[in-house]
Amino acid sequence: MDIQRVGIVGCGLMGSGIAQCAVEAGCQVLVKEADEAFLAKGLARIHGAWERSVAKGKATPEQRESWLGNLRGTLAFPDLAACDLVVEAIPEHLDLKLKTFAELDQVLSASALLCSNTSSLSVAQLSPALSPERLPRLAGLHFFNPVPAMPLVEIVRTLATGDDTLAALRAFVQKLGKTGVLAPDAPGFIVNRLLVPYLLDAMRCAEQRLAGVDDLDQGMKLGCGHPMGPLHLSDFIGLDTMQSVADVLFDAFGESRFKAPALLRQLVAAGRLGRKSGSGFYRWEGEKRMEALPL
Numbered sequence: 001m002d003i004q005r006v007g008i009v010g011c012g013l014m015g016s017g018i019a020q021c022a023v024e025a026g027c028q029v030l031v032k033e034a035d036e037a038f039l040a041k042g043l044a045r046i047h048g049a050w051e052r053s054v055a056k057g058k059a060t061p062e063q064r065e066s067w068l069g070n071l072r073g074t075l076a077f078p079d080l081a082a083c084d085l086v087v088e089a090i091p092e093h094l095d096l097k098l099k100t101f102a103e104l105d106q107v108l109s110a111s112a113l114l115c116s117n118t119s120s121l122s123v124a125q126l127s128p129a130l131s132p133e134r135l136p137r138l139a140g141l142h143f144f145n146p147v148p149a150m151p152l153v154e155i156v157r158t159l160a161t162g163d164d165t166l167a168a169l170r171a172f173v174q175k176l177g178k179t180g181v182l183a184p185d186a187p188g189f190i191v192n193r194l195l196v197p198y199l200l201d202a203m204r205c206a207e208q209r210l211a212g213v214d215d216l217d218q219g220m221k222l223g224c225g226h227p228m229g230p231l232h233l234s235d236f237i238g239l240d241t242m243q244s245v246a247d248v249l250f251d252a253f254g255e256s257r258f259k260a261p262a263l264l265r266q267l268v269a270a271g272r273l274g275r276k277s278g279s280g281f282y283r284w285e286g287e288k289r290m291e292a293l294p295l
């Protein structure tokens with residue numbers, strides 16, 4: 001199965017990146033959002049990325065025109081009916097995802113593949129929303145942030161996922177110029193199972209005043225050769241997303257290393273969600289990280 005028509009549900013941080021990459025790989029992409037304002041914001045993020053590519057000479061104005069022609073937006077689930085593949089990238093709440101999957105199951109063709117970009121839920125937990133015939137075509141497709149820059153996609157197989165589905169998804173990931181790894185359908189898959197305890201530990205160090213935010217980040221960046229420190233990365237991911245992911249992993253494994261620190265909950269409660277809200281561990285001006293903020 002050659003995947004040509006791709007639907008993306010949720011055009012936030014991740015959905016917009018997945019949509020951008022799929023269009024650039026030659027697919028026709030339809031993004032579905034919850035309301036007009038979010039749709040306009042999501043599409044503007046993708047248009048902005050293409051503007052920057054043209055300004056930097058990485059894409060031609062003709063390429064951008066052709067990409068624009070292959071990207072559309074909608075607010076209605078039935079518009080996704082012709083898609084070969086739909087990737088869900090809405091917030092990390094099981095109830096919301098179940099409701100969305102039930103809607104998608106009603107409108108998609110029998111042959112369409114359905115994937116979730118969930119960071120921490122088990123993909124099989126979404127099965128109750130689907131008809132039994134859809135289950136061989138359900139899988140996880142877990143992209144990394146920022147999607148256009150990150151080369152990895154975890155392809156998550158449930159016990160019901162068909163071999164033909166996996167083959168089509170492997171080919172799709174390759175078409176996007178990315179590398180797929182087969183991951184188990186266990187909370188956190190491979191990367192977050194290892195990464196999340198590290199990020200939460202860095203927050204605990206900040207909470208216990210082991211060192212300042214800047215020094216913690218510099219230590220891990222320069223001492224371990226990481227491209228960014230753990231608190232910077234947490235701001236980048238979104239502290240609300242970090243909290244939801246930690247809660248799911250803690251529920252699943254019951255191990256204290258997955259427990260969200262009080263500091264994380266306080267920052268989220270204060271509206272300091274990281275880059276997306278303009279403040280988290282750092283102050284942000286758009287994409288630019290500014291000074292560390294008091295804790």
Ligand SMILES: NC(=O)c1ccc[n+]([C@@H]2O[C@H](COP(=O)([O-])OP(=O)(O)OC[C@H]3O[C@@H](n4cnc5c(N)ncnc54)[C@H](O)[C@@H]3O)[C@@H](O)[C@H]2O)c1
Pocket residue numbers: 009010011012013014015032033034035038042088089090091092093100117118119120142143144145236237238241
């Ligand atoms: N942020 C990360 O670094 C990261 C990395 C990998 C995976 N993920 C996962 O990707 C998913 C999305 O995360 P995000 O960071 O992009 O979140 P986000 O909050 O940036 O975007 C979610 C979008 O979904 C939209 N939405 C909500 N309900 C909808 C509906 N019914 N129909 C259509 N759109 C709807 C919202 O309006 C919002 O624009 C989550 O499951 C998250 O765990 C996130």
